[in-house]
Amino acid sequence: MGQYENLLLTLSGQTAIITINRPTKLNALNRATLGELADLLGALKTNREVSGIILTGAGEKAFVAGADIAEFVGHSEEEGRAIAAWGQEHVMNVIHNFPKPVIGAINGFALGGGLEIALSCHIRVAVETAKMGLPEVSLGVIPGYGGTQRLPALVGRGKAMEMILTGDMIGAKEALTWGVVNYVVPATDLLHTCESLLNKIYTRSGTAVAAAIEAINASQTGVKGFDVEIDAFGKAFGTADFKEGVSAFLEKRTPNFTGNL
Structure with missing residues (x-):
């Protein structure tokens, strides 16, 4: 596994902790970060010393606050399709179908592509102050990394319609009630809760x-x-x-x- 500019990798026993490390950009997903994620996930998939993954964001403000919108400017319809298709195939679907358990540790804002990457994880744990949403319609676009498909599977059609059509954020407690996340914990317990879940799975x-x-x-x-x-x-x-x-x-x-x- 190589060196990454926008990711941090920590190994804790059998667990790989991936931290998206762009705190000054609230960990927004730019092309480079998505490319690094695709590369690292490929390496971890075949690494026999790694049995599970925790995916989180750097800092205390954001898990991932969305895609890097500046990169969308000036693209054609076909280029827009290519952006969505690449992210789906090489990152979101890889996480969704990963043969080892992947837990999203939502340490702050998870918006747009950030929530979509969390939805791709098998299990989600959020801090009490986390905010989640798919605000794409306020930019004249829709979720393009699986949000329209994965969110209804968790919360049902009605709630998914409400979240996506209004673009409004929800808090952690509401996300727990709706089924977006599995657990809500204090920030000090976030990684411990994720590791405890994985350690239980490792005994199976x-x-x-x-x-x-x-x-x-x-x-x-x-x-x-x-x-x-x-x-x-x-x-x-x-x-x-x-x-x-x-x-x-x-x-x-x-x-x-x-x-x-």
């Missing part, structure tokens, strides 16, 4: 966790999710983790899983 079968992520995601893709689940369930029977898990259950002991996340 890595191969089963990866299969579960794939099957859950299939419910949103228009494919036959039940068929994906059935196939993944069947494949589990051929894994060493399944044999170990069943043996441990029958022998009333703690399983020793060897399948890597």
Whole structure:
């Protein structure tokens, strides 16, 4: 894994902590940052020493306060499509389908592309002061990194329509009530809560966790999710983790899983 200008990488045991590091720009997603994220995610996907990821922002103000709007100026319709397509394919969808658990640690404002990157994560934990929203309609555009698709899956069509059509922000408690985030915690507990969740997941079968992520995601893709689940369930029977898990259950002991996340 190389050196990055806009990202910080910290390893904590089996966990990789990625910090988007543009605090003077409220960690806005410019092309360079998205490119670095794509590169780093690719490296972590195949790194057998890393079992999970925490994604957060530098400073106390923002997780990611949106895309770098200045980069949108002067582009044609086709160039606009290309911007959205690249971000979706190489960053948002990679996080969404990552075979290892990815937790978004929302440490402040998560707006526009920032909320979309958080929505791509498998689990979200927010600080009490966090603010979230998709304000794109106030700029004459719409969410382009999956917000119109992933937000309704979490909060339902009605609430997603309200958030996207008004462009208004919501607070952390409201986000918790609506299902945008899993937990709301004091800022001092943010990383600890994320690491505790991952450490619990690490005690489970890595191969089963990866299969579960794939099957859950299939419910949103228009494919036959039940068929994906059935196939993944069947494949589990051929894994060493399944044999170990069943043996441990029958022998009333703690399983020793060897399948890597």
